[in-house]
Amino acid sequence: MNNTGNIIEIKGLKKSYDNGKIKALNGMDLEVKKGEFISIMGPSGSGKSSLLNMIGALDRADEGTITVAGIDLMKTKKLYEFRSKEIGFVFQMHNLIPNLSVLENVQIPMFETKTSSKDMKKRALELLKAVNLEDKINQKPTKLSGGERQRVAIARALVNHPSIILADEPTGSLDSKTGEVILNLLKDLHSKENVTLVMVTHEPYVGKMAERIVTVLDGKCQNIISTL
Amino acid sequence: MSFLSLVVKNPFRNKTRSALAIVGISIGIIVIVALGMVTGGLENSTQSTLKAGAAEITVIQTGSNSFGSGGSLNESLAASLLSINGVKDTTGILRATNTSTTVTATTTNSSSSGFGAEGGVSITGIEANKLSLIGIDSVNGTAFTNTSTNQVIMGITIAQSLNKTVGDTINLYGKNFTITGTYETGNFITDAGIMMPLSTLQNLTSNQNKISDVLVKVTDNANVTTVSQSIENAYPNQLSTTTAADQANRINQGLSFINTASWAISLLAIFIGAVGVINTMIMSVYERTREIGVLKAVGWRDRRILGMILGESIVLTLLAFVIGTIVAVVGVELILTLSPSVGGIIKPSFAYDIFLRAFVVAFLVGVIGGLYPAYRASRLSPTEALRYE
Incomplete structure (x- = not known):
C-alpha cells in the first residue's frame, strides 16, 4: 500500500482476448482505499470479472499499471504468493472440494503459509465459528445448503488474513433471503477483520450495500457513486 | 489436515475408477512377485548343488x-x-x-x-x-x-x-x-x-x-x-562326466529363460497398468479442472498442484503394490500347498529384492503414469480453469 492510503491503484489497464478481438479492459482506472467496500456493476461482458481477475492476480494485463497492497502486479513473478497472502476469493459457485469436510476445506489455502497443522485447525475453527458453522465442521459440502456452502467459502477466503476479499457474484446462486444473510455476513466480517471488500454484482440492491458503486462499461469505469 | 492426507484421500473420490486402475497395476505386481518367488526358489536350489562337501563330478555310462x-x-x-x-x-x-x-x-x-x-x-x-x-x-x-x-x-x-x-x-x-x-x-x-x-x-x-x-x-x-x-x-567311449557346475549352469540357463519370459510378461502388464493410471489421472484432472483453478486462486504454487496429482498417482500404484504382493504370496503358497507334487519341488523364495523390484516398478509406474496429468494440471491457467464447466 502506498502513502495515498489506496490499497488498489489501477491506471490505463488494458486486457484483450482472442488475439485482440475481445477487449475486456480498455483503459480501466480505479482507486480503492484500504478497508473500503466497493461493488462493481455493469452488464454482462462489460469487464467486471476481468477487472476482478486482474486485481486478484489470476491473469496479467496487457498494458497499464496495477498496484495492489503495494505490489506491482505487472512486474512481480510470484503471483501465487501474492494471492496466498493478500487475496481471498469468494466465487458465485462456492467451489468447495466435495470429498473434504467443511473444516478441511477452510484449511486448504493455508498449505502455502508454513502454518502448523494445529494452528491451521485453530484458525479454521475460529472462522467457522464466525460464520456460525461450528456445529458442521465435519460435514461434507454436499450435505450443506447453498447458503451454508457460501459461508464455508467466505471462511476459506478469510483464513490467511488477506488484505482484500474479491467476491464475484457471491449471492448469484442463492435465493434473495439467503443472499441477504450472506451479504450481511460479508459486510460484518469486512468490518471486523478490517479487510477491503470488492464485490462484483449485477443486482442493484446488492450493489447498494457497498460504500461505493463502480459502474463498468466497455472495459472502462463509467461512473462512481458513493452510497454513504 | 496435512498435505499428505489430502493426497491420500483424493484418489478415492471416484472409487470404481481408482479400483480398476489398482486392479490393472496389481496384476503386473502379482506377475512380478509370483514369478520372482518361484524362479528365486529354483535358483536357490541350484546354488545348493554347488555346496561345499558334495561331490563335484558325476560319472555315468556314456x-x-x-x-x-x-x-x-x-x-x-x-x-x-x-x-x-x-x-x-x-x-x-x-x-x-x-x-x-x-x-x-x-x-x-x-x-x-x-x-x-x-x-x-x-x-x-x-x-x-x-x-x-x-x-x-x-x-x-x-x-x-x-x-x-x-x-x-x-x-x-x-x-x-x-x-x-x-x-x-x-x-x-x-x-x-x-x-x-x-x-x-x-x-x-x-x-x-x-x-x-x-x-x-x-x-x-x-x-x-x-x-x-x-x-x-x-x-x-x-x-x-x-x-x-x-x-x-x-x-x-565308456564313461561320461558331468560337473556340478555344468548341472547348475544348465538349470540356470533354463531359469534365465523363465526370468526373461517373466520380465516380458511383467513389462506388458506394467505397460497396460501404466496406461490405466494415465487414463485415471487424466480423467481426474479433467473433472477437477475448476477445483484446480480454485487451488490456484487461493495461492497454491504450480509445484504443489503437480505434487498433489503425482502423489495421488503414486498412492494408487503403491496400493496396487501392497494388494498385488499379498495376492501373489498367498496365491503361490496356496498353489504349492494344494499341489504337493509341485510344492515338493519348489520352495518359494522370499528374498527382499523380489519385493523391492515390485515396489520400484509400482513407484515408477505411479510417477510415469502421473507425470503428464500432473504437469497438465499445474500449467492450467487459473481464469480458464475457473470458467471450466
Whole structure:
C-alpha cells in the first residue's frame, strides 16, 4: 500500500482476448482505499470479472499499471504468493472440494503459509465459528445448503488474513433471503477483520450495500457513486 | 489436515475408477512377485548343488541319463576311479523310482497314496558313510546302517508332503521301511527323494553289484574340469562326466529363460497398468479442472498442484503394490500347498529384492503414469480453469 492510503491503484489497464478481438479492459482506472467496500456493476461482458481477475492476480494485463497492497502486479513473478497472502476469493459457485469436510476445506489455502497443522485447525475453527458453522465442521459440502456452502467459502477466503476479499457474484446462486444473510455476513466480517471488500454484482440492491458503486462499461469505469 | 492426507484421500473420490486402475497395476505386481518367488526358489536350489562337501563330478555310462534309473555300471568302478590323479573320494550310487508307494504311518495306522503317485518316488541307494558326497551333511535322527534292510532316510520335502517323521514307516517295493532320519540339502531334487543302503536297493531292484552313477570328490587343489577330463580319457567311449557346475549352469540357463519370459510378461502388464493410471489421472484432472483453478486462486504454487496429482498417482500404484504382493504370496503358497507334487519341488523364495523390484516398478509406474496429468494440471491457467464447466 502506498502513502495515498489506496490499497488498489489501477491506471490505463488494458486486457484483450482472442488475439485482440475481445477487449475486456480498455483503459480501466480505479482507486480503492484500504478497508473500503466497493461493488462493481455493469452488464454482462462489460469487464467486471476481468477487472476482478486482474486485481486478484489470476491473469496479467496487457498494458497499464496495477498496484495492489503495494505490489506491482505487472512486474512481480510470484503471483501465487501474492494471492496466498493478500487475496481471498469468494466465487458465485462456492467451489468447495466435495470429498473434504467443511473444516478441511477452510484449511486448504493455508498449505502455502508454513502454518502448523494445529494452528491451521485453530484458525479454521475460529472462522467457522464466525460464520456460525461450528456445529458442521465435519460435514461434507454436499450435505450443506447453498447458503451454508457460501459461508464455508467466505471462511476459506478469510483464513490467511488477506488484505482484500474479491467476491464475484457471491449471492448469484442463492435465493434473495439467503443472499441477504450472506451479504450481511460479508459486510460484518469486512468490518471486523478490517479487510477491503470488492464485490462484483449485477443486482442493484446488492450493489447498494457497498460504500461505493463502480459502474463498468466497455472495459472502462463509467461512473462512481458513493452510497454513504 | 496435512498435505499428505489430502493426497491420500483424493484418489478415492471416484472409487470404481481408482479400483480398476489398482486392479490393472496389481496384476503386473502379482506377475512380478509370483514369478520372482518361484524362479528365486529354483535358483536357490541350484546354488545348493554347488555346496561345499558334495561331490563335484558325476560319472555315468556314456549315452545314459544322469538322472535316469537302474544300474548300468559295475560298482567296482567307484574304487577304480580313486587311482585317477586329483580324485579324493568316490562312491557308487543306484537310482531307482518306486511307482506304487503306499505310506503307512505307524503312529496313526492310516494309509494314504504316496507322494508322486503319478511320477513315483525317487530312491537312491548309497553307503551311509558317503552321504556327504550327495550333499547330506547332517541327518535329523540317525542315518541307516549299511547292512540294514528296512531302514531309510527321507528328504525334508517329501517328508512334509507325506506328513512323515522319524520313526514312521513307509512301504517301498511292497516292504515296510522305518524312517530313521530326515535331511535337508536345499537341492529340490535331493530333498524330494529317499535314501537307503546301496546293497538293499540293489537287491530290491535286481541290480546286484550294479550302480547308475559314481560321485567323485576332487582333492582341494585339483581343477574339477581337468579331473573330469582325466576320467573320460581313462575310459574312452565308456564313461561320461558331468560337473556340478555344468548341472547348475544348465538349470540356470533354463531359469534365465523363465526370468526373461517373466520380465516380458511383467513389462506388458506394467505397460497396460501404466496406461490405466494415465487414463485415471487424466480423467481426474479433467473433472477437477475448476477445483484446480480454485487451488490456484487461493495461492497454491504450480509445484504443489503437480505434487498433489503425482502423489495421488503414486498412492494408487503403491496400493496396487501392497494388494498385488499379498495376492501373489498367498496365491503361490496356496498353489504349492494344494499341489504337493509341485510344492515338493519348489520352495518359494522370499528374498527382499523380489519385493523391492515390485515396489520400484509400482513407484515408477505411479510417477510415469502421473507425470503428464500432473504437469497438465499445474500449467492450467487459473481464469480458464475457473470458467471450466
